[in-house]
Structures are given as C-alpha cells and as structure tokens.
Amino acid sequence: MLVMTPPTTLPASRVPDPRQAPPLRWGVMGPGWIASRFVGALQKHTAQQVTAVGSRDLARAASFAQQWGVDVAVEGYEAVAERPDVDVVYVATTHDTHADLAILAMESGKHVLVEKPLATNAGDARKIAEVAVATDRYCAEALWTLYLPKWDVLRQLLDDCALGRLRSISGEYGEHFTGDHRIFDPALAGGPLLDLGIYPLSMITSLVGPPTTLTASGTAHPTGVTGQVAVTMTHDDDVLSSFWTTMYGAARNDLRLVGDDAVLVVEPVHNGPGPMTWSSADGSRVLAYEEPSALHVDGLHFQAAEAARRIAAGERETPMRPLSDSIVALEAVDAIVAVTS
Ligand SMILES: NC(=O)c1ccc[n+]([C@@H]2O[C@H](COP(=O)([O-])OP(=O)(O)OC[C@H]3O[C@@H](n4cnc5c(N)ncnc54)[C@H](OP(=O)(O)O)[C@@H]3O)[C@@H](O)[C@H]2O)c1
Incomplete structure (x- = not known):
C-alpha cells in the first residue's frame, strides 16, 4: 500500500555544482x-573547454569559432570526430543527422552528447545504443530538462510518494x-513532435514508463509535416497521461502531475529552469520551488557537466537520461507517427 509522506519542505537538489565537473575538451x-x-552556457557556468567546431561550410565554422573564442574551425563533421584535441562531441545538427553523427563520433573514439531527439525513430536509437556498447563510449541524449536541478527535486518528491498515488500527468508545448x-x-x-513534443513525452515516459495503450491525432501542414499532435496514453498502475504539441504558437507549456493527495505543477516553460508548485489535494498547503526562469535556454550546461563527471569516472551512461529511456520515448514517437502521418 502506498503511504503518502506529506512534505513539510521541498527537498534540495542533489545535482552537483557544474563548475566542479572535470574539464573535458568538447568538439561541436x-x-x-x-x-x-550550449557553448555560451558552458563558458559562463563550467570549466569545460570547447576546442573545435565543424560545419559543412568552413566559413560558418570560422565565424562561430571567432564569436565564441574556439581555437579550431574545421570543414565537415568527420574532421571534428578525428581531432585528437577533442574528448567528447556535442551533436547539434538537425534531427535527421543525429544517429549517423553520433555513430561517427563514437566509432572515431569520441564520447558523445546528442541533441534531442536522440534519433528520429527507435530503430536508429537502438543502433546508437549498440555502437555505444561496442565502442565503449559515453553516449546520452541532451534532453536538458532531465539534468536540471528542478528535475531532481521532482524525482525525489515522486520517490517520497509526496503526491500519494500518482494518477495522471499532462503536458503541452x-x-x-x-x-x-x-x-x-x-x-x-520537421514538425513539432520531435522538436517540442519530445519534452513532455520524455518527461512522462521517464517518470511512468512506456505506454500500455496510446491514441493520437494530428493535423497535416501543407509543407508535408504534421503541424500539431495530441496524444493520450495509459501506463502501468493505471496512470493516464496526455500531451499536445503545436508549431503554430505558444501553448501553456506547463506539466501537471495529479496524485490522490497532492498536485505538482511544473510552471511554464516546463522544460527549462523555473518554478514548481506542490499543493495538497484540498489546497490548504502549498510549497513553492523557487528558481529563476532561464532566459534563452541558459541551463544547457548541466547536461555537459553530467557527461564530464561520468566520462571522468569511466562510466558510459547517465541515470539522468539512460539510452533505454530515449529508446522508450522514440518507440512512442514511432507509434504516434504511425497514426498521425
Ligand atoms: N535543447 C534545446 O533547448 C534545443 C533547442 C533548439 C534545438 N535543439 C535541437 O538542436 C538541433 C539543432 O537545432 P537548431 O535550432 O540549433 O537548428 P539550426 O539553427 O537550424 O542549426 C542546425 C545545424 O545543423 C547543421 N545541418 C546539418 N545538416 C543540415 C541540413 N541538411 N540543413 C540544415 N542544417 C543542417 C547546420 O550546420 P552547418 O550547415 O553549418 O554544418 C546547422 O548549423 C535539433 O535537433 C533540435 O532538436 C535543442
């Protein structure tokens, strides 16, 4: 039986100080x-060094290198993967290239942090995971929310059963x-599912696991992408979840977790640093997690610091975003695409 422990204060985040993470040499x-x-956040908040940047166009790499004080600009992504002064590669290209470039980096001996989505489908994500094992390299998806201090606080609240029995999660972006x-x-x-919807979807599946049932509806955009998608899922223990995502304008952009004894609202914009509110079911007690909302996604350094700590410790994955969780989210994406395309 679940026994709720009503919190009197919110737990403190256990995410280590990013500035203390061992400095690695990053190639972009x-x-x-x-x-x-990403580079701006690393330079502002960590001791990480960005040593090389690569573009399909050397002039673009050179311009970026000059702007951010990066020593080496190279033409082509292979040239980044081959550099001896790079320990870990940050894949920041369009979604369709993530799988090939992650594999290229690892097969060239580099650890890798891959922008979300890890790949465009679960099959490619499984290949990435296989190569990570075969090459013995660190590999993780840069789904930055899941590395933030507030996400650790949220996880502790759920681990402590601070909502009572969890009934539902809803989100939108x-x-x-x-x-x-x-x-x-x-x-x-393109389309909002892999760019925006991947956040609430990943948050939901990382908390309550893969869907046991899934229904989805979408509308087509004239360019050939799906313009907006609404998804409803059930999970183990009769948890119900839903999210919708659109590329046509701002949604409420929050995440709401409803339990028998309390409600937790991750305030907008839910995927970045910012406040959360825990309220007892009858509304008589409210606990606020205060954190300034970051401007311009300033918070991308937490995932880099986590990669640096794990790599320095000889580890190849992070519990903050294991590859198996990325695969589960992309299996759900595959199921959504199958009924909305
Ligand atoms: N964590 C977050 O908050 C966040 C926010 C935005 C985006 N992202 C993720 O980051 C990735 C990049 O997004 P972005 O907004 O930075 O995109 P962007 O500004 O368009 O940059 C994408 C880069 O991809 C490279 N690229 C490779 N093949 C390409 C192609 N066929 N067409 C266009 N560009 C291509 C380009 O570099 P060169 O041509 O110079 O080589 C370009 O600089 C996406 O996967 C996205 O999901 C994450």
Missing part, C-alpha cells in the same frame, strides 16, 4: 542556434516559428 558538430547557446524555420521541412524530420 553544427554551429547553429542551439550550439551557440507549443511555440511560434517563422516560415523559414527547419520545423516546416519534412526532409529535416
């Missing part, structure tokens, strides 16, 4: 939007994009 594949923010964004391009595995 793909000098785009997220790569800039929508953003506005200008028409030239890669999200509209089917050749780049």
